[in-house]
Amino acid sequence: AQKITQTQPGMFVQEKEAVTLDCTYDTSDQSYGLFWYKQPSSGEMIFLIYQGSYDEQNATEGRYSLNFQKARKSANLVISASQLGDSAMYFCAMREGTTSGTYKYIFGTGTRLKVLA
């Protein structure tokens, strides 16, 4: 079973509009972290936003906000006022503990966002 599910392979949004990228996750851990990364065509993964499982408020970082619904196990990324430079691949990731007491990241399959002028 997929631990991180991103159901939107591709999305279009008009410049200056807001867009929501979906992410659902599956874990039995009580302590975990959720991340969103942006990957432009250059290939580098750029950290956008983090949400801890115990954080009571939704995370925000500039134009990025995370709509965290713990009971539904969803962590959707909201980008407000889209810009042409936001066109990229977006990955949702979860960091959870392992049976050996360490941690690992699990990534979703990504959503390719295209911002239209």
Place this chain on the structure above:
Amino acid sequence: KAGVTQTPRYLIKTRGQQVTLSCSPISGHRSVSWYQQTPGQGLQFLFEYFSETQRNKGNFPGRFSGRQFSNSRSEMNVSTLELGDSALYLCASSLRGGTGRLNEQFFGPGTRLTVL
């Protein structure tokens, strides 16, 4: 503060050869993780090193190995290359690799390996 650096950026090898990729983490970061990214499989975790010890490993064959040096720099080696090893190999560093926000991973630009 300099970011994560990876060398080389591009590499072309032939089947059966071996390759070594290098990753220098952000200064002060002690955890280094490696990922393989392909169009078909997405981002897959290879392994993580912390203080020169491998403490987590993904589901990859033994041809994939790595190590970490005392200065936290890490190398990844792939022996007996196969066509399917063609991928973008990403390295990420973090302070300790825990679940807290301060242990978020910062990625390097990647090494794009092509196996002919």
